[in-house]
Amino acid sequence: MDDSIEQWWSGGKFGLFIHWGLYSLLAGEYKNQRTENIAEWILHDLRIPLPEYEQLAGQFNPTRFDADSIVKMAKDAGMKYLVFTSKHHEGFALYRSDVSGYNCVHASPFGRDPIAELRKACDRHGIVLCLYYSQAQDWDDPNGCEDGIGGEEKDFSSYFENKCIPQIKELLTHYGPIGLIWLDTPMYMSFEQSSKLKRIIKGMQPHCMISGRIGNSLGDYMTTGDNFIPALPYPGAFEVPATINSTWGFNKFDTNWKSTEKILRSLVKIVSRGGNYLLNVGPTADGTVPGESVRVLKEVGDFMALNGDSIYDTTPVPLYPYDIDWGYFTSKPGKLYIHIFEKMDSAYLLNIANKPLKVYRLSDGMPLSLKERTTCEGDSSWLIKLPARGGSEIDQVICVEIEGESVVFEPIRE
Ligand code: JFZ
Numbered sequence: 001m002d003d004s005i006e007q008w009w010s011g012g013k014f015g016l017f018i019h020w021g022l023y024s025l026l027a028g029e030y031k032n033q034r035t036e037n038i039a040e041w042i043l044h045d046l047r048i049p050l051p052e053y054e055q056l057a058g059q060f061n062p063t064r065f066d067a068d069s070i071v072k073m074a075k076d077a078g079m080k081y082l083v084f085t086s087k088h089h090e091g092f093a094l095y096r097s098d099v100s101g102y103n104c105v106h107a108s109p110f111g112r113d114p115i116a117e118l119r120k121a122c123d124r125h126g127i128v129l130c131l132y133y134s135q136a137q138d139w140d141d142p143n144g145c146e147d148g149i150g151g152e153e154k155d156f157s158s159y160f161e162n163k164c165i166p167q168i169k170e171l172l173t174h175y176g177p178i179g180l181i182w183l184d185t186p187m188y189m190s191f192e193q194s195s196k197l198k199r200i201i202k203g204m205q206p207h208c209m210i211s212g213r214i215g216n217s218l219g220d221y222m223t224t225g226d227n228f229i230p231a232l233p234y235p236g237a238f239e240v241p242a243t244i245n246s247t248w249g250f251n252k253f254d255t256n257w258k259s260t261e262k263i264l265r266s267l268v269k270i271v272s273r274g275g276n277y278l279l280n281v282g283p284t285a286d287g288t289v290p291g292e293s294v295r296v297l298k299e300v301g302d303f304m305a306l307n308g309d310s311i312y313d314t315t316p317v318p319l320y321p322y323d324i325d326w327g328y329f330t331s332k333p334g335k336l337y338i339h340i341f342e343k344m345d346s347a348y349l350l351n352i353a354n355k356p357l358k359v360y361r362l363s364d365g366m367p368l369s370l371k372e373r374t375t376c377e378g379d380s381s382w383l384i385k386l387p388a389r390g391g392s393e394i395d396q397v398i399c400v401e402i403e404g405e406s407v408v409f410e411p412i413r414e
Contacts, residue, residue, distance in 0.1 A: 004220040005237050006209055008128050008179065011313040012080030013271050014304075015130070016297075017241060017280035018070070019248035020114075021088045022056040025285040028251030039282070040249030043090050043139055044146065054140070057092060060108040065287025067117035071125045073289065077297040078304025078311070081128035083182045083278060084118055086171055088132070088249075091140025096174075099166040102140060119175045128179035131171050135164050135197060136187040136215070145187040160193055165200060172204040181208055186215025194218045211239070229270055233316040239276040242266065244293050250282035257292045260299040261341075261394045267300070267311070268339045268395060272328040274316040303395060306363040310337035310397045317407040321351055327395075333405045337362065338398040343389060347398070349382045350375070351410040354402035361387060362397040370400065377413060 023040045035042045043053050074082050087093045093103035095115040104110050115131070122129040136156075138144025143159035145151060172178060181201055186194065194215040201208055212223030221237035224230065229240055244263065246256045263279065270277045281293045304311065314330040314337065326342040336354070338347060359370040371383040382400075389396055 004209060006179070006207060008080060009209060009221075009276065010237065012128070013276050013311055013314075014077075014079045014267060015081040015083060015239075015276065015278045016070075016074040016077070016079045017132075017248070017278045018082065018084045018283065019088065019132075019250075019280055020085055020283045021090055021094060021249065022053065022060060022092050023088070023090060023249045024062075024283060025056050025059055027285065028247070028253050034253060035251075038249065039247045039251035039254070040088055040090070042249075050140065053090070054102070057102065057104070057107040058109070060104055060285070061110045062283070062285060062287030063110075065110075065112075065114060065117075065283070067114065067121040068124065070283075070289060071118065071121035071127050073294060073297055075125045075127055077301040078308055079127070079279075080312075081130055081179055082118070082122060083130040083132050083180065084115065085132045086115060087134055087138075087167065089134045089137040089139055089146075089185070091138045091144065093167065095171070097167060097170055099170060100163060115171075115175055129175065129177075130180035130182060130209075131175075131178055132182040132184065133164075133168060133171065134185065135160075135168070135183045136189050137185050138163065145185075147185070147187070151188060156188060157193075160189075165197070168197065168200065169204065172201065172208065178205060178208050180211065182211040183214045183219075184211070186213055189215035191216045224275075229266065230273055230275070233273045233319060234275065236274075237276075238274070239278050240266075240270050241278045241280065243280050244296055248280050248282055250284050250290065255292075257296070260296050263296055263300055264303055264394050265341060268328045268330070268341075271311055271314060272316055272330050272339070299392075307395070307397045310339065310362055310399070318409055320409055321412045329407070331407050334401060336400045336402055336407050338384070338400065340386065340396045340398065341394065344386055346386055347382075347384045349384075350379050351412065352380060352382055353408040353410050354404050356382065356400050356402055358401040359384060360399055362399045368398065379410065379413060 023042050026042050028039045030046050035045050037045045096105040096113045097103040105113050136145045139146050141159045143154045198218050209220045212219035224240045227242045245254045247254045267277045281289045283289050317329045317331050327340045330337045356370050359368045369385045375381050
Protein backbone atom coordinates (compact mmCIF):
# COMPACT_ATOMS: atom_id res chain seq x y z
CA MET A 1 0.00 0.00 0.00
CA ASP A 2 2.69 2.43 1.00
CA ASP A 3 4.67 2.43 -2.29
CA SER A 4 1.71 4.06 -3.98
CA ILE A 5 1.70 7.00 -1.57
CA GLU A 6 3.44 9.90 -3.26
CA GLN A 7 5.64 12.35 -1.38
CA TRP A 8 3.61 15.42 -2.48
CA TRP A 9 0.60 13.84 -0.78
CA SER A 10 2.13 12.40 2.41
CA GLY A 11 4.21 15.51 3.05
CA GLY A 12 1.65 18.01 1.73
CA LYS A 13 -1.06 17.29 4.34
CA PHE A 14 -3.51 19.93 3.20
CA GLY A 15 -5.61 20.16 0.02
CA LEU A 16 -8.54 22.09 -1.44
CA PHE A 17 -11.70 20.23 -2.45
CA ILE A 18 -13.97 22.00 -4.96
CA HIS A 19 -17.59 20.92 -5.44
CA TRP A 20 -19.09 22.67 -8.42
CA GLY A 21 -21.78 21.70 -10.90
CA LEU A 22 -25.32 22.43 -12.09
CA TYR A 23 -26.49 22.12 -8.47
CA SER A 24 -24.53 25.31 -7.77
CA LEU A 25 -27.17 27.18 -9.83
CA LEU A 26 -29.95 25.97 -7.54
CA ALA A 27 -27.95 26.83 -4.41
CA GLY A 28 -30.11 24.63 -2.17
CA GLU A 29 -33.57 25.53 -3.51
CA TYR A 30 -35.79 24.41 -6.39
CA LYS A 31 -39.21 25.93 -7.12
CA ASN A 32 -39.42 27.41 -3.62
CA GLN A 33 -38.53 24.14 -2.00
CA ARG A 34 -35.36 23.96 0.07
CA THR A 35 -33.25 20.87 0.36
CA GLU A 36 -32.49 19.63 3.87
CA ASN A 37 -29.44 17.68 2.76
CA ILE A 38 -26.07 18.56 1.19
CA ALA A 39 -26.76 20.83 -1.78
CA GLU A 40 -25.20 18.71 -4.55
CA TRP A 41 -27.80 16.02 -3.82
CA ILE A 42 -30.74 18.27 -4.68
CA LEU A 43 -31.69 16.47 -7.91
CA HIS A 44 -32.02 13.22 -5.98
CA ASP A 45 -33.50 14.56 -2.74
CA LEU A 46 -36.22 16.77 -4.26
CA ARG A 47 -36.91 14.25 -7.02
CA ILE A 48 -36.51 16.90 -9.70
CA PRO A 49 -37.62 15.48 -13.08
CA LEU A 50 -34.50 14.82 -15.14
CA PRO A 51 -35.57 16.83 -18.22
CA GLU A 52 -36.13 19.86 -15.95
CA TYR A 53 -32.76 19.46 -14.23
CA GLU A 54 -30.96 19.02 -17.55
CA GLN A 55 -32.29 22.45 -18.59
CA LEU A 56 -29.91 23.94 -16.05
CA ALA A 57 -27.02 23.19 -18.39
CA GLY A 58 -28.36 25.92 -20.67
CA GLN A 59 -28.07 28.41 -17.80
CA PHE A 60 -24.58 27.44 -16.66
CA ASN A 61 -22.50 30.51 -17.45
CA PRO A 62 -20.11 31.24 -14.56
CA THR A 63 -18.34 34.13 -16.25
CA ARG A 64 -16.51 35.10 -13.06
CA PHE A 65 -14.77 31.73 -12.75
CA ASP A 66 -11.07 32.50 -12.47
CA ALA A 67 -8.91 29.38 -12.12
CA ASP A 68 -5.87 31.45 -11.29
CA SER A 69 -7.44 33.20 -8.33
CA ILE A 70 -8.85 29.94 -6.95
CA VAL A 71 -5.51 28.17 -7.21
CA LYS A 72 -3.75 31.17 -5.71
CA MET A 73 -6.25 31.13 -2.82
CA ALA A 74 -5.34 27.47 -2.18
CA LYS A 75 -1.64 28.22 -2.41
CA ASP A 76 -1.91 31.16 0.00
CA ALA A 77 -3.85 28.96 2.44
CA GLY A 78 -0.83 26.63 2.54
CA MET A 79 -2.51 23.89 0.52
CA LYS A 80 -0.45 21.62 -1.72
CA TYR A 81 -3.12 20.00 -3.90
CA LEU A 82 -6.56 20.63 -5.31
CA VAL A 83 -9.35 18.13 -6.07
CA PHE A 84 -11.94 19.34 -8.58
CA THR A 85 -15.30 17.68 -9.32
CA SER A 86 -14.97 16.64 -12.97
CA LYS A 87 -18.35 14.89 -12.71
CA HIS A 88 -20.46 14.55 -9.58
CA HIS A 89 -23.47 12.22 -9.06
CA GLU A 90 -25.65 14.54 -11.18
CA GLY A 91 -23.78 13.25 -14.25
CA PHE A 92 -22.84 16.61 -15.77
CA ALA A 93 -19.18 16.86 -16.77
CA LEU A 94 -17.26 20.02 -15.92
CA TYR A 95 -14.82 19.59 -18.82
CA ARG A 96 -14.78 19.06 -22.59
CA SER A 97 -15.95 15.46 -22.96
CA ASP A 98 -16.43 13.66 -26.25
CA VAL A 99 -17.96 10.69 -24.46
CA SER A 100 -21.07 12.58 -23.35
CA GLY A 101 -22.36 15.88 -24.69
CA TYR A 102 -23.74 16.64 -21.23
CA ASN A 103 -20.82 18.84 -20.26
CA CYS A 104 -20.14 22.52 -19.68
CA VAL A 105 -18.28 23.05 -22.95
CA HIS A 106 -20.85 21.53 -25.34
CA ALA A 107 -24.14 21.99 -23.47
CA SER A 108 -23.65 25.36 -21.77
CA PRO A 109 -23.23 28.95 -22.86
CA PHE A 110 -20.07 28.93 -20.72
CA GLY A 111 -18.21 26.99 -23.41
CA ARG A 112 -14.96 26.92 -21.43
CA ASP A 113 -13.09 23.96 -19.97
CA PRO A 114 -12.44 24.58 -16.24
CA ILE A 115 -10.02 21.64 -15.96
CA ALA A 116 -7.83 22.97 -18.77
CA GLU A 117 -7.81 26.35 -17.01
CA LEU A 118 -7.03 24.79 -13.61
CA ARG A 119 -4.20 22.78 -15.19
CA LYS A 120 -2.44 25.97 -16.26
CA ALA A 121 -3.06 27.74 -12.97
CA CYS A 122 -1.86 24.75 -10.93
CA ASP A 123 1.36 24.58 -12.94
CA ARG A 124 1.88 28.31 -12.46
CA HIS A 125 1.49 28.09 -8.67
CA GLY A 126 3.01 24.66 -8.02
CA ILE A 127 -0.19 22.98 -6.87
CA VAL A 128 -0.89 19.31 -7.68
CA LEU A 129 -4.04 18.93 -9.84
CA CYS A 130 -6.37 16.09 -8.79
CA LEU A 131 -9.82 15.15 -10.07
CA TYR A 132 -12.95 13.91 -8.33
CA TYR A 133 -15.09 11.52 -10.42
CA SER A 134 -18.32 9.83 -9.31
CA GLN A 135 -17.68 6.40 -10.80
CA ALA A 136 -20.81 4.53 -9.76
CA GLN A 137 -23.55 7.06 -9.09
CA ASP A 138 -24.67 8.85 -12.24
CA TRP A 139 -28.24 10.08 -11.92
CA ASP A 140 -28.39 11.24 -15.52
CA ASP A 141 -27.38 7.95 -17.12
CA PRO A 142 -30.28 5.48 -17.15
CA ASN A 143 -27.85 2.74 -16.14
CA GLY A 144 -25.89 4.61 -13.48
CA CYS A 145 -26.39 3.86 -9.78
CA GLU A 146 -28.58 6.01 -7.60
CA ASP A 147 -28.63 5.76 -3.84
CA GLY A 148 -31.75 3.96 -2.63
CA ILE A 149 -33.13 3.39 -6.12
CA GLY A 150 -33.00 -0.26 -7.14
CA GLY A 151 -30.85 -1.37 -10.01
CA GLU A 152 -32.96 -4.36 -11.13
CA GLU A 153 -33.93 -2.86 -14.44
CA LYS A 154 -30.52 -1.25 -14.94
CA ASP A 155 -27.49 -2.47 -16.78
CA PHE A 156 -24.76 -0.94 -14.60
CA SER A 157 -21.95 -2.50 -16.59
CA SER A 158 -23.16 -0.73 -19.71
CA TYR A 159 -22.87 2.65 -17.93
CA PHE A 160 -19.55 1.60 -16.42
CA GLU A 161 -18.04 0.53 -19.76
CA ASN A 162 -19.58 3.27 -21.91
CA LYS A 163 -19.41 6.35 -19.73
CA CYS A 164 -17.32 5.89 -16.59
CA ILE A 165 -14.27 4.22 -18.09
CA PRO A 166 -14.14 6.34 -21.27
CA GLN A 167 -14.48 9.55 -19.23
CA ILE A 168 -11.75 8.48 -16.80
CA LYS A 169 -9.58 7.82 -19.87
CA GLU A 170 -10.29 11.31 -21.19
CA LEU A 171 -9.35 12.84 -17.85
CA LEU A 172 -6.06 10.94 -17.80
CA THR A 173 -5.27 11.75 -21.43
CA HIS A 174 -6.10 15.41 -21.93
CA TYR A 175 -4.75 17.26 -18.91
CA GLY A 176 -1.21 15.98 -18.27
CA PRO A 177 -0.23 14.34 -14.99
CA ILE A 178 -3.09 14.00 -12.52
CA GLY A 179 -2.01 13.60 -8.88
CA LEU A 180 -5.02 11.68 -7.67
CA ILE A 181 -8.33 10.43 -9.01
CA TRP A 182 -10.82 10.95 -6.17
CA LEU A 183 -13.45 8.26 -6.71
CA ASP A 184 -16.53 8.31 -4.48
CA THR A 185 -19.54 6.27 -3.30
CA PRO A 186 -18.67 2.89 -4.90
CA MET A 187 -22.22 1.55 -4.31
CA TYR A 188 -22.58 -1.70 -6.26
CA MET A 189 -19.13 -1.76 -7.89
CA SER A 190 -17.99 -5.38 -8.05
CA PHE A 191 -14.46 -6.39 -7.14
CA GLU A 192 -13.77 -6.95 -10.85
CA GLN A 193 -15.03 -3.46 -11.72
CA SER A 194 -12.98 -1.72 -9.01
CA SER A 195 -9.92 -3.74 -10.07
CA LYS A 196 -10.43 -2.90 -13.72
CA LEU A 197 -10.72 0.81 -12.96
CA LYS A 198 -7.56 0.67 -10.88
CA ARG A 199 -5.67 -1.20 -13.63
CA ILE A 200 -6.73 1.41 -16.19
CA ILE A 201 -5.76 4.38 -14.00
CA LYS A 202 -2.37 2.96 -12.97
CA GLY A 203 -1.75 1.72 -16.53
CA MET A 204 -2.24 5.20 -17.96
CA GLN A 205 -0.59 7.16 -15.13
CA PRO A 206 1.38 4.93 -12.74
CA HIS A 207 1.92 7.79 -10.27
CA CYS A 208 -1.73 8.80 -10.12
CA MET A 209 -3.07 7.96 -6.67
CA ILE A 210 -6.59 6.60 -6.06
CA SER A 211 -8.83 7.63 -3.16
CA GLY A 212 -10.17 5.15 -0.64
CA ARG A 213 -13.62 5.19 -2.20
CA ILE A 214 -12.84 3.21 -5.37
CA GLY A 215 -14.62 0.30 -3.69
CA ASN A 216 -13.50 -3.13 -2.50
CA SER A 217 -10.62 -1.66 -0.47
CA LEU A 218 -8.50 -1.08 -3.57
CA GLY A 219 -7.64 2.57 -2.90
CA ASP A 220 -4.13 3.77 -2.10
CA TYR A 221 -5.18 5.14 1.28
CA MET A 222 -8.16 5.25 3.61
CA THR A 223 -10.75 7.97 3.04
CA THR A 224 -12.66 8.62 6.26
CA GLY A 225 -16.35 9.41 6.43
CA ASP A 226 -16.92 13.08 5.63
CA ASN A 227 -15.76 15.30 8.50
CA PHE A 228 -14.76 12.24 10.57
CA ILE A 229 -11.34 12.21 12.25
CA PRO A 230 -9.83 8.95 13.59
CA ALA A 231 -9.49 9.12 17.39
CA LEU A 232 -5.97 7.71 17.62
CA PRO A 233 -2.91 7.89 15.41
CA TYR A 234 -4.12 5.67 12.58
CA PRO A 235 -1.44 3.23 11.39
CA GLY A 236 -1.91 3.83 7.65
CA ALA A 237 -2.30 6.78 5.29
CA PHE A 238 -5.65 8.52 5.49
CA GLU A 239 -7.46 11.64 4.36
CA VAL A 240 -10.38 13.48 5.95
CA PRO A 241 -12.64 15.24 3.44
CA ALA A 242 -14.36 18.12 5.23
CA THR A 243 -16.67 21.07 4.72
CA ILE A 244 -16.21 24.66 5.97
CA ASN A 245 -19.97 25.01 6.52
CA SER A 246 -22.34 22.00 6.29
CA THR A 247 -22.54 21.39 2.56
CA TRP A 248 -20.17 20.59 -0.32
CA GLY A 249 -22.00 22.21 -3.22
CA PHE A 250 -23.01 25.85 -2.69
CA ASN A 251 -26.15 26.40 -0.61
CA LYS A 252 -27.22 30.01 -0.15
CA PHE A 253 -29.04 29.14 3.11
CA ASP A 254 -26.10 27.46 4.78
CA THR A 255 -24.36 30.02 6.95
CA ASN A 256 -23.06 27.47 9.41
CA TRP A 257 -19.45 28.56 8.84
CA LYS A 258 -16.83 26.99 11.06
CA SER A 259 -14.45 29.38 12.75
CA THR A 260 -10.81 29.61 11.74
CA GLU A 261 -9.98 28.20 15.17
CA LYS A 262 -12.09 25.13 14.50
CA ILE A 263 -10.56 24.59 11.06
CA LEU A 264 -7.01 24.99 12.39
CA ARG A 265 -7.72 22.61 15.23
CA SER A 266 -8.99 20.02 12.76
CA LEU A 267 -5.94 20.47 10.57
CA VAL A 268 -3.49 20.03 13.45
CA LYS A 269 -5.46 17.17 14.99
CA ILE A 270 -5.60 15.29 11.67
CA VAL A 271 -1.93 15.87 10.90
CA SER A 272 -0.94 14.83 14.44
CA ARG A 273 -2.71 11.50 13.81
CA GLY A 274 -0.96 10.97 10.50
CA GLY A 275 -3.63 12.13 8.06
CA ASN A 276 -4.36 14.67 5.34
CA TYR A 277 -7.07 17.33 5.46
CA LEU A 278 -9.03 17.95 2.27
CA LEU A 279 -11.06 21.07 2.91
CA ASN A 280 -13.93 22.00 0.60
CA VAL A 281 -15.21 25.16 -1.01
CA GLY A 282 -18.41 25.34 -3.08
CA PRO A 283 -18.21 28.07 -5.74
CA THR A 284 -21.45 29.82 -6.67
CA ALA A 285 -23.14 29.82 -10.07
CA ASP A 286 -21.07 32.81 -11.14
CA GLY A 287 -17.87 30.90 -10.41
CA THR A 288 -16.72 32.75 -7.31
CA VAL A 289 -15.88 31.28 -3.90
CA PRO A 290 -18.11 32.46 -1.01
CA GLY A 291 -16.44 35.26 0.95
CA GLU A 292 -16.63 33.42 4.29
CA SER A 293 -14.60 30.55 2.84
CA VAL A 294 -12.06 32.96 1.37
CA ARG A 295 -11.65 34.64 4.74
CA VAL A 296 -11.14 31.41 6.70
CA LEU A 297 -8.62 30.13 4.16
CA LYS A 298 -6.71 33.39 4.32
CA GLU A 299 -6.47 33.16 8.13
CA VAL A 300 -5.34 29.54 7.97
CA GLY A 301 -2.74 30.67 5.42
CA ASP A 302 -1.41 33.29 7.83
CA PHE A 303 -0.76 30.49 10.35
CA MET A 304 0.79 28.21 7.73
CA ALA A 305 3.16 30.90 6.46
CA LEU A 306 4.77 31.13 9.92
CA ASN A 307 4.25 27.59 11.21
CA GLY A 308 4.25 25.37 8.12
CA ASP A 309 7.38 23.55 9.37
CA SER A 310 5.26 21.98 12.10
CA ILE A 311 2.79 20.62 9.53
CA TYR A 312 4.47 19.66 6.22
CA ASP A 313 6.51 16.46 6.13
CA THR A 314 5.82 15.75 9.80
CA THR A 315 4.99 12.37 11.28
CA PRO A 316 2.78 11.57 14.26
CA VAL A 317 4.45 10.86 17.59
CA PRO A 318 3.60 7.71 19.56
CA LEU A 319 0.53 8.06 21.74
CA TYR A 320 1.34 10.41 24.64
CA PRO A 321 0.45 8.58 27.87
CA TYR A 322 -1.60 11.46 29.34
CA ASP A 323 -4.76 13.09 28.06
CA ILE A 324 -4.02 16.69 27.18
CA ASP A 325 -6.88 18.89 26.05
CA TRP A 326 -4.81 21.97 25.30
CA GLY A 327 -2.88 20.81 22.30
CA TYR A 328 -1.31 18.31 19.94
CA PHE A 329 2.14 17.04 18.92
CA THR A 330 3.75 16.65 15.52
CA SER A 331 7.37 15.75 14.83
CA LYS A 332 10.25 15.51 12.40
CA PRO A 333 13.60 13.80 12.89
CA GLY A 334 15.21 15.51 15.89
CA LYS A 335 12.25 17.84 16.49
CA LEU A 336 9.10 17.80 18.57
CA TYR A 337 6.44 20.42 17.78
CA ILE A 338 4.01 21.26 20.57
CA HIS A 339 0.81 22.91 19.32
CA ILE A 340 -0.85 24.94 22.05
CA PHE A 341 -4.47 26.06 21.57
CA GLU A 342 -5.14 27.40 25.06
CA LYS A 343 -3.96 30.48 26.90
CA MET A 344 -1.38 29.09 29.33
CA ASP A 345 1.67 30.51 31.08
CA SER A 346 3.57 27.29 30.82
CA ALA A 347 3.36 23.79 29.42
CA TYR A 348 4.16 20.98 31.83
CA LEU A 349 4.94 17.61 30.29
CA LEU A 350 5.93 14.29 31.80
CA ASN A 351 7.51 11.11 30.49
CA ILE A 352 9.43 12.46 27.52
CA ALA A 353 12.64 10.41 27.37
CA ASN A 354 14.54 12.58 24.85
CA LYS A 355 17.00 15.18 26.07
CA PRO A 356 15.86 18.69 24.97
CA LEU A 357 18.59 20.63 23.16
CA LYS A 358 16.95 23.86 22.08
CA VAL A 359 13.49 25.36 22.60
CA TYR A 360 11.88 28.22 20.70
CA ARG A 361 8.59 29.61 19.41
CA LEU A 362 8.34 28.48 15.80
CA SER A 363 6.68 31.57 14.33
CA ASP A 364 9.62 33.89 15.14
CA GLY A 365 12.35 31.74 16.65
CA MET A 366 12.09 33.40 20.07
CA PRO A 367 14.14 31.25 22.53
CA LEU A 368 12.20 29.86 25.49
CA SER A 369 13.27 28.36 28.77
CA LEU A 370 12.72 24.66 29.44
CA LYS A 371 13.33 23.31 32.94
CA GLU A 372 14.06 19.64 32.98
CA ARG A 373 13.94 17.63 36.16
CA THR A 374 13.07 14.26 37.59
CA THR A 375 9.93 14.13 39.71
CA CYS A 376 9.93 12.56 43.20
CA GLU A 377 8.44 9.48 41.57
CA GLY A 378 11.39 9.30 39.21
CA ASP A 379 9.66 10.45 36.01
CA SER A 380 11.28 12.96 33.72
CA SER A 381 9.45 16.25 33.39
CA TRP A 382 9.64 19.36 31.22
CA LEU A 383 8.40 22.78 32.22
CA ILE A 384 8.32 25.21 29.31
CA LYS A 385 7.70 28.88 30.02
CA LEU A 386 5.41 30.24 27.29
CA PRO A 387 5.46 33.76 25.86
CA ALA A 388 2.35 35.94 25.91
CA ARG A 389 0.08 35.15 22.97
CA GLY A 390 -0.62 37.58 20.19
CA GLY A 391 -4.29 38.61 20.02
CA SER A 392 -5.13 36.61 16.90
CA GLU A 393 -2.85 33.69 17.71
CA ILE A 394 -4.83 30.45 17.74
CA ASP A 395 -2.16 27.78 17.81
CA GLN A 396 1.15 28.76 19.39
CA VAL A 397 3.71 26.27 18.13
CA ILE A 398 6.75 25.47 20.26
CA CYS A 399 9.64 23.63 18.65
CA VAL A 400 11.86 21.50 20.89
CA GLU A 401 15.00 20.22 19.22
CA ILE A 402 15.71 16.88 20.83
CA GLU A 403 18.48 14.36 21.10
CA GLY A 404 17.72 11.33 18.97
CA GLU A 405 15.74 11.04 15.73
CA SER A 406 12.30 10.22 17.08
CA VAL A 407 10.30 11.19 20.12
CA VAL A 408 10.12 8.57 22.87
CA PHE A 409 7.48 8.65 25.61
CA GLU A 410 7.98 6.60 28.73
CA PRO A 411 4.97 4.64 29.93
CA ILE A 412 3.18 5.77 33.10
CA ARG A 413 4.88 4.06 36.05
CA GLU A 414 3.06 1.45 38.10
C1 JFZ B 1 -19.97 11.73 -0.87
C2 JFZ B 1 -20.91 12.44 -1.84
O1 JFZ B 1 -22.14 11.76 -1.91
C3 JFZ B 1 -21.07 13.87 -1.41
O2 JFZ B 1 -21.94 14.54 -2.31
C4 JFZ B 1 -19.72 14.56 -1.39
O3 JFZ B 1 -19.17 14.55 -2.70
C5 JFZ B 1 -18.80 13.82 -0.41
C6 JFZ B 1 -17.38 14.35 -0.43
O4 JFZ B 1 -18.74 12.43 -0.72
O5 JFZ B 1 -20.63 11.54 0.36
C7 JFZ B 1 -20.21 10.64 1.28
C8 JFZ B 1 -19.46 9.53 0.94
C9 JFZ B 1 -19.02 8.65 1.94
C10 JFZ B 1 -19.34 8.90 3.26
C11 JFZ B 1 -20.08 10.01 3.60
C12 JFZ B 1 -20.51 10.87 2.59
N1 JFZ B 1 -18.89 8.03 4.26
O6 JFZ B 1 -18.14 7.07 3.98
O7 JFZ B 1 -19.18 8.23 5.45
